[in-house]
Amino acid sequence: MLSLDDLDGMTTVELRAAWEDDLGRPPPSRASADWMRSVLAYRIQEWAGPRLSNATKRELERIARAIEKDRGHQPKPTRQLKAGTKLLREWNGVVHEVQVLDDGAEYRSTRFPSLTAVAKEITGAHWSGPRFFGLKTRGKADGR
Numbered sequence: 544m545l546s547l548d549d550l551d552g553m554t555t556v557e558l559r560a561a562w563e564d565d566l567g568r569p570p571p572s573r574a575s576a577d578w579m580r581s582v583l584a585y586r587i588q589e590w591a592g593p594r595l596s597n598a599t600k601r602e603l604e605r606i607a608r609a610i611e612k613d614r615g616h617q618p619k620p621t622r623q624l625k626a627g628t629k630l631l632r633e634w635n636g637v638v639h640e641v642q643v644l645d646d647g648a649e650y651r652s653t654r655f656p657s658l659t660a661v662a663k664e665i666t667g668a669h670w671s672g673p674r675f676f677g678l679k680t681r682g683k684a685d686g687r
Contacts, residue, residue, distance in 0.1 A: 630676045
């Protein structure tokens with residue numbers, strides 16, 4: 544894979560070859576070296592940047608399947624908890640309090656990567672965190 548530094552010294556012929564390698568087709572015949580360099584730089588940054596999470600990919604695939612079945616399908620927004628939200632759950636006679644963070648959750652002064660990890664800590668078994676805390680029932684968000 545090319546780096547941004549590689550692009551600076553490339554000739555027009557080399558940029559055209561890099562374009563074809565990356566995009567699988569030749570660049571437009573009138574493409575300038577500067578324009579190809581900027582497009583290739585964008586692509587390098589795009590590949591190096593953050594990726595979609597597996598959960599986001601699954602959600603997008605679910606929406607795509609629903610639209611394929613019904614072109615009039617209107618996706619509903621999913622519930623997103625804001626940092627600072629406190630969740631309470633009674634389990635085996637004990638009330639457990641969890642605070643939602645930007646990057647996970649905090650339970651008993653310990654940070655966890657997800658509500659699912661907190662649910663496992665509380666129960667000792669694998670649970671869907673959103674389901675354990677009453678945010679989802681039978682695979683759907685409450686109130687839908």
